[in-house]
Amino acid sequence: xxxxxRAGARPPTRESLEEYGRGIAGxxxxxxxxxxxxxxxxxxxxxxxxxxxxxxxxxxxxxxxxNRFAGLRYDASWSEIFIDSVEEIGIGLVxxxxxxxxxxxxxxxxxxxxxxxxxxxxxxxxxxxxxxxxSQLGGSTEEDSGSFEDATESGPPGIGQHLVLAFIGAxxxxxxxxxxxxxxxxxxxxxxxxxxxxxxxxxxxxxxILFYSSFRNTEGVGDGGLVLVMRRTVVTYAVALCAAALVLxxxxxxxxxxxxxxxxxxxxxxxxxxxxxxAGKLLIK
Amino acid sequence: MKTPNKxxxxxxVFFISLxxxxxVLGYLVYDALTIGSEPPTIEIELGDVSARGExxxxxxxxxxxxxxxxxxxxxxxxxxxxAKELEAAELxxxxxxxxxxxxxxxxxxxxxxxxTSIEAxxxxxQQP
Numbered sequence: 001x002x003x004x005x006r007a008g009a010r011p012p013t014r015e016s017l018e019e020y021g022r023g024i025a026g027x028x029x030x031x032x033x034x035x036x037x038x039x040x041x042x043x044x045x046x047x048x049x050x051x052x053x054x055x056x057x058x059x060x061x062x063x064x065x066x067n068r069f070a071g072l073r074y075d076a077s078w079s080e081i082f083i084d085s086v087e088e089i090g091i092g093l094v095x096x097x098x099x100x101x102x103x104x105x106x107x108x109x110x111x112x113x114x115x116x117x118x119x120x121x122x123x124x125x126x127x128x129x130x131x132x133x134x135s136q137l138g139g140s141t142e143e144d145s146g147s148f149e150d151a152t153e154s155g156p157p158g159i160g161q162h163l164v165l166a167f168i169g170a171x172x173x174x175x176x177x178x179x180x181x182x183x184x185x186x187x188x189x190x191x192x193x194x195x196x197x198x199x200x201x202x203x204x205x206x207x208x209i210l211f212y213s214s215f216r217n218t219e220g221v222g223d224g225g226l227v228l229v230m231r232r233t234v235v236t237y238a239v240a241l242c243a244a245a246l247v248l249x250x251x252x253x254x255x256x257x258x259x260x261x262x263x264x265x266x267x268x269x270x271x272x273x274x275x276x277x278x279a280g281k282l283l284i285k
Numbered sequence: 286m287k288t289p290n291k292x293x294x295x296x297x298v299f300f301i302s303l304x305x306x307x308x309v310l311g312y313l314v315y316d317a318l319t320i321g322s323e324p325p326t327i328e329i330e331l332g333d334v335s336a337r338g339e340x341x342x343x344x345x346x347x348x349x350x351x352x353x354x355x356x357x358x359x360x361x362x363x364x365x366x367x368a369k370e371l372e373a374a375e376l377x378x379x380x381x382x383x384x385x386x387x388x389x390x391x392x393x394x395x396x397x398x399x400x401t402s403i404e405a406x407x408x409x410x411q412q413p
Contacts, residue, residue, distance in 0.1 A: 010290050010291065010292040011290065011291075011292060011295075012292070013292050013293075013294050016292055016294050016295050017294070020298070042354075042380050042382075042413070045354065045382035045383070045385065046353070046354030046380075046382050046383070046413055048317070048320065049313045049314075049316035049317035049320060050313075050317040052313050053310070053313045053314065053317060056306075056309065056310065056313070083291070083295075083299050086299060086302045086303050086306055087295075087298050087299050087302045088302075089302060089305075089306050090298065090299075090301055090302020090303070090305045090306060091298075091302065093302075093305045093306070093309065094305070109386065110385065111384040111385060112312070113316055113382075113383065113384055114382050114384065114385050116309065116312055116313065116316075117382070120309055120313070
């Protein structure tokens, strides 16, 4: 799927097959929990088609962003990024249709709207998994010399890139948990005092992952000191909360719910999306 | 902007993907434009009775022709003879999306063939 640096040369078919293989493996790896989740099979057919359209559009934009910042060579053109994103959605649709068929979730008696709802909803997560898998699961070769990381080595990564990657990481993790009934249940049942604890724990976790764990592509405290740590941590947590609210809104978790319970749901899911947001930089090869 | 370097396999995958994606988008747009806002509307169809040992099984098809999903649809099937209730059976369909059907059986100990009429009705359902 990746573009090739050697101008005018096409990548050999074997190489593309390997990339598709990685994509398929990654797609399944990241999305199988969702394909095995009952709420996913039920939500798709019952969602309004315009909600599904928004979901497809949002996934596509997310894929464009991810392929721009992480999935491809740094010098990839927008047309290549577009082609790759379309391919990832296509592979996602086929994979999710296959898996759902094997799991007995699709059959001939279903109407087109039911089939489309089920497949589209799960396929979008598979597509993001395909994208991450293609770029992440491969071993490094000499061809990686044009990667984004190298291009940014000269200076610290910009706040834009930081936000985009944090957001993608948050959605990737949050999207796996948001559709389950458990988030609603926790949102309604966990006392507000304990939620403060969840917020505290999320912030500490973000700081640890961002600065004190030597995760790949993380920066360490450096000379920015405590102020930098606090600033980055708070920004990351804010992105995580936005992402949590967005995926919860998509799965229609706010209608008919009191505002305090809506907020508790965001905080509960925020614990998970914080993990994704802080580890977002891992998604750069 | 440089021309993407793709081998034939990649072009094939791309065009199939493009076809799938535009098909899905086209269908969703069509669906979004044509969908109404009717609440779930449940229709019940009864099949032919079959005897299984001491039990009589009556196939029940629950169809949602409304525009929204119904959850926990409770259906009651009553055997009536001479305006008197002989026996009632109940079944619940966990989830019936719009334009979709759920299948089940109502089970009786009395032969439904001896009833003068079989009445089926929806007792209620939830919105997910």
